[in-house]
Amino acid sequence: MLKAIIVDDEAPARSELRFLLGELNQAEVVSEAASVREAIEKLKEYPCDVMFLDINMPEATGLQLAEALQHLKFPPAVVFVTAYSEFALDAFKVNAVDYLVKPVETERLAHALARVREHVVLHARAQKAERIPVEKGGKKILINIDQIRFVMARDDYAYLQTDTDRYFSTVSLAQLEKTLDGHGFFRVHRGYLVNLSLVKEVEPQSGGTLLLTLDGVEEKIPVSRRRVSSLKKTCTKPHQKPCARIHQEASYASCPCRLNERTRFSYRVVSLLSFFQIFRSEQVK
Numbered sequence: 001m002l003k004a005i006i007v008d009d010e011a012p013a014r015s016e017l018r019f020l021l022g023e024l025n026q027a028e029v030v031s032e033a034a035s036v037r038e039a040i041e042k043l044k045e046y047p048c049d050v051m052f053l054d055i056n057m058p059e060a061t062g063l064q065l066a067e068a069l070q071h072l073k074f075p076p077a078v079v080f081v082t083a084y085s086e087f088a089l090d091a092f093k094v095n096a097v098d099y100l101v102k103p104v105e106t107e108r109l110a111h112a113l114a115r116v117r118e119h120v121v122l123h124a125r126a127q128k129a130e131r132i133p134v135e136k137g138g139k140k141i142l143i144n145i146d147q148i149r150f151v152m153a154r155d156d157y158a159y160l161q162t163d164t165d166r167y168f169s170t171v172s173l174a175q176l177e178k179t180l181d182g183h184g185f186f187r188v189h190r191g192y193l194v195n196l197s198l199v200k201e202v203e204p205q206s207g208g209t210l211l212l213t214l215d216g217v218e219e220k221i222p223v224s225r226r227r228v229s230s231l232k233k234t235c236t237k238p239h240q241k242p243c244a245r246i247h248q249e250a251s252y253a254s255c256p257c258r259l260n261e262r263t264r265f266s267y268r269v270v271s272l273l274s275f276f277q278i279f280r281s282e283q284v285k
Contacts, residue, residue, distance in 0.1 A: 003050075004049065005030060005039065005043065007062065008034070009054065010054070011034070017052060021109070024110055027050065030048055037059065051077070055087050056082070063091065066091070066096060077119040081100045082101065130144070134167035143162060143167060145183050147162040149194075149195055151180070152173075158171060180193060207225060209223055209225050
């Protein structure tokens with residue numbers, strides 16, 4: 001069954017759509033939100049297949065949220081549910097799967113859900129296809145991106161570490177950084193890329209540097225002093241030691257040592273609110 005989040009500033013509209021989805025019994029509403037900001041927070045907690053978005057809401061519009069969602073590697077499908085038919089063209093410019101005009105008819109909603117299922121199938125195929133060619137024992141093989149703990153540079157080449165083995169790649173760290181962009185990897189040092197979703201401990205060091213411990217590997221990864229600030233911005237909240245020592249005055253909502261509790265998708269949502277704020281400021285200019 002599809003997982004859905006309903007985003008509308010009017011509670012009766014949310015209740016009506018929840019009722020219609022329940023009648024069709026094809027999607028489970030895992031959460032609701034009354035604003036764009038709340039929607040992003042809910043998305044961190046409840047990864048979903050589809051977001052049903054109103055357009056006109058306080059502070060920001062559903063169109064702006066849909067635009068921001070496109071910066072996720074695999075964004076949820078977006079179905080607009082609005083009283084205004086004139087925004088349909090704008091909706092499809094931000095890759096909406098469908099556009100429903102209130103009051104929503106059950107048959108029309110069923111058609112939208114069918115389109116969402118097609119989107120989800122394509123999404124799943126793309127995820128399975130994401131593998132990287134590496135070498136081991138003179139043989140070329142493919143490993144899933146999700147298996148990679150960290151990437152370490154060696155001259156013009158790189159080594160990719162999984163929980164079970166280390167693989168050689170003729171691709172440079174800079175090129176791998178581009179390939180892994182959007183998958184939760186962070187350049188913590190000129191010689192290391194780290195899968196932040198697998199970080200389980202952060203140790204502050206003298207001189208303002210850090211050491212990261214990852215699930216499944218004994219080697220600790222250094223964070224250079226000039227990368228610490230960027231790493232803080234990637235996180236969103238201190239919760240317990242050692243993170244409180246790292247963030248100090250920061251008021252963040254998540255941090256790297258907890259990201260192993262989330263999926264890779266959830267990690268990508270962590271910084272979505274920051275991106276959205278930047279997006280809105282650019283729109284105002």
